[in-house]
Amino acid sequence: MPIIQAFWAIIRRDLLLAFRRRAEMANPLFFFVLVVTLFPLAVGAQPNLLRAMAPGVIWVSALLAALLSLDGLFRSDFEDGSLEQMLLSPHALSILVLGKIIAHWLVTGLPLLLVAPLLAVFLGLPEQAMGTLWLTLILATPLLSLIGAIGVALTVGLRRGGMLLSLLVLPLYVPVLIFASGAVDRAASGLPVNAQLNILLAMLLSALVLVPLPTAAALKMSVN
Amino acid sequence: MSWIPAPVSRFFHRTSSPPYFYALADRFIPWLTVIFLVLLGAGLYGGLYLAPTDYQQGDSYRIIYIHVPAAWMSLFIYVLMAVMGGIALIWRMKLAEVMLISSAPIGAGFTFVALVTGSLWGKPMWGTWWVWDARLTSELILLFLYLGVISLYGAIEEKRAAARAVSILALVGVVNIPIIHYSVQWWNTLHQGPTVSKMDKPSIHVSMLVPLLLMAVAFKFYYLIAVLQAAKLELLKRETSSQWVKSLLEKQA
Numbered sequence: 001m002p003i004i005q006a007f008w009a010i011i012r013r014d015l016l017l018a019f020r021r022r023a024e025m026a027n028p029l030f031f032f033v034l035v036v037t038l039f040p041l042a043v044g045a046q047p048n049l050l051r052a053m054a055p056g057v058i059w060v061s062a063l064l065a066a067l068l069s070l071d072g073l074f075r076s077d078f079e080d081g082s083l084e085q086m087l088l089s090p091h092a093l094s095i096l097v098l099g100k101i102i103a104h105w106l107v108t109g110l111p112l113l114l115v116a117p118l119l120a121v122f123l124g125l126p127e128q129a130m131g132t133l134w135l136t137l138i139l140a141t142p143l144l145s146l147i148g149a150i151g152v153a154l155t156v157g158l159r160r161g162g163m164l165l166s167l168l169v170l171p172l173y174v175p176v177l178i179f180a181s182g183a184v185d186r187a188a189s190g191l192p193v194n195a196q197l198n199i200l201l202a203m204l205l206s207a208l209v210l211v212p213l214p215t216a217a218a219l220k221m222s223v224n
Numbered sequence: 225m226s227w228i229p230a231p232v233s234r235f236f237h238r239t240s241s242p243p244y245f246y247a248l249a250d251r252f253i254p255w256l257t258v259i260f261l262v263l264l265g266a267g268l269y270g271g272l273y274l275a276p277t278d279y280q281q282g283d284s285y286r287i288i289y290i291h292v293p294a295a296w297m298s299l300f301i302y303v304l305m306a307v308m309g310g311i312a313l314i315w316r317m318k319l320a321e322v323m324l325i326s327s328a329p330i331g332a333g334f335t336f337v338a339l340v341t342g343s344l345w346g347k348p349m350w351g352t353w354w355v356w357d358a359r360l361t362s363e364l365i366l367l368f369l370y371l372g373v374i375s376l377y378g379a380i381e382e383k384r385a386a387a388r389a390v391s392i393l394a395l396v397g398v399v400n401i402p403i404i405h406y407s408v409q410w411w412n413t414l415h416q417g418p419t420v421s422k423m424d425k426p427s428i429h430v431s432m433l434v435p436l437l438l439m440a441v442a443f444k445f446y447y448l449i450a451v452l453q454a455a456k457l458e459l460l461k462r463e464t465s466s467q468w469v470k471s472l473l474e475k476q477a
Contacts, residue, residue, distance in 0.1 A: 158380065167372045175403050175404055221389050
């Protein structure tokens with residue numbers, strides 16, 4: 001089987017597995033909505049305050065939702081031995097890993113795009129920022145899955161890796177958070193956002209190339 | 225490997241053997257301690273006594289002689305850890321793993337010192353203990369990166385595997401440090417004008433600069449002493465069952 005076929009096969013398999021457990025698929029989405037709902041309850045419902053906080057609130061919640069869903073990326077494969085099969089396969093593990101990350105993003109990152117505009121309306125984000133919010137979500141949620149994959153690969157062999165995973169991954173998420181919420185913030189005040197979007201795109205492209213390598217190395221370490 | 229002179233490569237091969245390294249560290253530590261104490265004494269004398277009082281900041285600027293070298297060390301050690309991680313991953317050198325692990329708590333310590341002295345300095349200068357200034361924030365994130373390395377190593381039972389995991393993490397972290405640093409800097413300038421940028425390029429007088437450099441070199445020597453001690457302990461822990469540790473214990477008993 002040529003490598004490109006193996007790559008698609010991994011994506012198809014992971015999507016199929018995810019659709020078999022539809023209830024689990026919705027969890028990150030509910031979590032995202034819930035966390036956003038908590039903010040007005042905690043800081044008060046003044047529209048001005050919420051509007052100013054909206055980009056940050058939406059982005060922090062998206063980041064936490066991504067973090068929460070990360071654990072599922074390699075966990076089941078690690079437990080049922082499919083990961084070892086992937087290690088033994090003649091194909092480069094990094095390519096297969098990239099397939100898994102993309103499938104993971106399609107299942108957990110993409111749905112956030114559907115509810116984010118709704119939440120933005122709840123928080124009173126100006127309409128002119130809506131397009132930018134979408135764009136940042138499209139560019140940056142794959143980045144969250146990619147960067148997170150390294151952390152998951154390092155901790156998948158541990159029984160209680162959850163807290164450790166957030167300690168490893170959250171500092172690396174800082175640039176994504178800064179540029180994504182910064183772009184939405186600027187768009188809300190009617191300023192140009194090209195620079196932020198370009199940087200996010202650059203980070204996404206370099207992560208697509210670079211991330212699979214350490215992830216594969218870390219998986220090899222975790223399995224052995 | 226032919227481009228590396230034979231004596232150099234022989235030195236590295238010998239040093240990478242744990243018993244040889246242990247003995248070498250034992251021989252070096254007293255000398256390093258003497259150099260460290262001399263540099264520290266000279267730096268502190270120059271910084272706290274000889275250097276003139278700053279016309280704006282008074283005497284409170286003198287915390288610079290701890291703060292700045294500690295901040296330099298915090299970055300330097302992380303980069304060094306990534307280099308060790310690369311060596312450990314490529315050549316599977318046990319000693320590089322040991323040095324990497326032993327460096328992490330020291331680096332975290334320097335980062336913590338830099339943060340604490342920075343906030344002690346910030347109180348009289350800026351009026352608050354903490355501002356979300358670009359440098360402070362990226363230093364804080366650096367502390368989290370160190371803590372991540374330390375707790376990942378602690379969490380994995382099998383220490384060879386843990387060392388490989390930590391090497392990968394250190395390399396990933398070192399790629400991210402500049403990105404984090406510049407993103408934080410940019411984030412800060414987006415929100416407000418550079419309120420503290422007059423700190424960025426302090427045109428510093430020679431009488432203040434010399435003690436600062438002395439302190440920086442003294443801190444490097446302190447790091448060497450600390451990392452050698454920690455590495456010795458880590459080697460003993462890892463190789464408890466090996467022959468050289470047993471004979472060492474017999475000799476000391």
